[in-house]
Amino acid sequence: MKWGVLPTFPGTGEDGVVRAPTLEELAPEGHDLAADPHSVHAALRAGGPVHRVHVPGSGDAWLVVTREAVRAALTDPRLRNDIRHSATWETDGGHAVGRNMLQSDPPHHTRLRRLVAGHFTPGRIAGLRPGIERVARELLARLPRPGTADLVSGYALPLPVTVICDLLGVPEADRAAFHTWSNELVMPTGAEAAAASAAALTDYLTELIAEKARTPDGSLLADLTTAAGPPGAGNGLTPEELLGMAFLLLVAGHETTVDLISATAHSLLTHPDQLALLRADPTLTGGAIEESLRFNSPVHAGAFRFAAEPLELAGTRVDAGDAVLVSLAAASRDPLAFPDPDRFDITRRPQGHLAFGHGAHHCLGAPLARAEATVALRLLLERHPTLTLATDPASLTWRTSTLLRGLTALPVHLG
Template identity: 35%
Template sequence: MTAVPPTELTTEQDDLASEFDLSDPKFITDPKAGERWLGGPQPVCRGKFADGSDIWVVTGYHDVKTVLGEPTLRSSPPGDSHRESMLSRGIPEDIVDMFDATLLTMDGEDHMRVRRLVTRALSARRMLALTPAVERVAAHLLDGLADRAEPDLIADYAHPLAIIVICELLGVDEEYREQWREWSETLAQALRPNPEQFAPAVRGMARVTRQLIAARRAEPRDDLISELVQIHEEDSDRLTDDELTALAMVLVQAGHETVRNLVALGAFTLLQHPDQLELLRKDSSLGSRAAAELVRRTAPVKHTFRRFVTEPLEIGGVQVQPGEAIQVVLAAANRDPEVFEEPERLDITREQNAHLGFGRGAHYCLGASLALIEGEVALTALFHRFPDLALAVDPQEIEPRFLLPMQCLPVRLFPESEMR
């Protein structure tokens, strides 16, 4: 890579450091924070990570695409700063060691080895074969909603659908699913974890996962854990037990959280765009385009994990030096007006939609196809079953915060006249 002279930061770029401060609780809870991430005046700005360390925040589509595809970037920081960052936030050392064995923190040959084995198990055939299971789960949950006048679409639909489907894929027994759901909610706060809750959740999930692996080794079934165990036993590049445990935990967490957010944000957004919702109601064949457009517009995954520079790299006219960290904002990239026509407009018929909602390159989301299937099925079935569904509260009361998942989504299933 050709080095370029360092670019002097403008005063505006320096001032923006406080605008992108993940270590400031006010930034996490500020309802206007997302607007600054999505519409910052510079495609590359200074910022702060959750531990207070410096990061470069990248928001422009082409710059984000460059970062995601840059082979010299690493998920693990130089030295022990990754461990130090987690330990400084009160995460016990044994928990840090577990996270060091995941695809999210692996690089180079180890990452490619594990990813190749997982990709083999997460085949397109397996994902497509799950469609009837997703339809069955959605129908069952919708049957349960019909008995309630004003259910919470997150607690009663998006959340259980996401955890049930990912648990069915992996082969998590039904008796553990409610516990997995609670653990997943805790792990979703990884950016600002509460150590007293976070550590027991990780240890509990790891313990049950190891029990599950042992059970499937003794008695295989038609599930993903069994297939990964078989690969573990037969492949010369086999997964270690720690890698297999960490992998299962990451798949549950990522698969659950992304789908939960997509269904919740998708339903809320469609209710705010009745013209687009009417299109979907009239033509269910638009479901796949609608799911892709909702990924672009609502960003169930807002940003990636940090990546660390190993060689001098120019991004957006800024020279980033080895050892410095970069964080890309997928949500901002997907609203770049240079790439998307009328990016703020929700258009479920949009044909040109090369969104980056699931990342790109070596760390592209392995479960992207399943997430889209779940989003399409869940939302199409919801609005087909309840054509008069509407918000039960003023939208401003539950307006999503950019960096926090929606907490509740109360709705009315039937017209108010029928509820009296």
């Protein structure tokens, strides 16, 4: 199959029902979709902004792949985040942990977001920067110098885990187990494992919340447990909302940043001309982070949205109850918005990538993610100015799910 020419697909599922093709089925035989989803996205964009695809475990959905159509979908009030608008919804399948902002729509979403927004302003995040730098320096000091190390497990992972757990008040002894549960939920290895992790994380967070209520410690989670006022009055959370808020802040607060830090290092190490530019001019660090967000979006796609009523999206009819999946990764490589989009260029002028989403659900933690990634990259290159990749880039493994994409490991020579 040539790129830009999509096949017809008379496929059926295990139950014999005709379904749309998966992205894997649209790719050429032998193509590694996890390593390179962008070629498939480009082929889809060539055929139009919206396509019917099958998402394993979730069913058929409308996949949106151009920047203009993605922005339109993310701001269309007829597309809702609450799964109860789905035509196929029956239960949450045992995978939901409370009710959180990502699963909510205005005005409910607005109230929940307002309760925590003040903790993630640029000013608040600036106050966290010395702590982020301290954690980064401690982690770098543990790496061999010189020597070889995995940059994911040794640096990109523990940095954001430590920062968000410190902020929320998760005890250090519990953090490894917390990350294991979290990783299974965002990158599930199977339905049973995901359900078990959801149950374990629910039990853990329920007990942690109760502990913070009994003994407030100044953490963000403790502040949320003591918020005064009845739910719906502008402050206060129901027990289910508090559980969902804790889950979302802890999981979203580190999973994507792990992938951002490691993907940025990977892009620089596989584009030596850009790494040389950054080494010569460290003021380009912010630009490198923004280009990495565009070039390898850690959030592969936004959360599913569901049509609350029939609508037309970029010329495609969407029926009430249909699922819509917006591809942030495809939108951020749209050639109509980003000239030469498959070129990694840290001097590229910001042009509005969609790595953090758009509209009411624009990522609340974007300032924190940017701060962590900027600190991580700057201090890494300061301590290891001759950093190089320790393996063939083609041998690297990318973990992927419907929503996220990132490296499983990144072996490097520290120099």
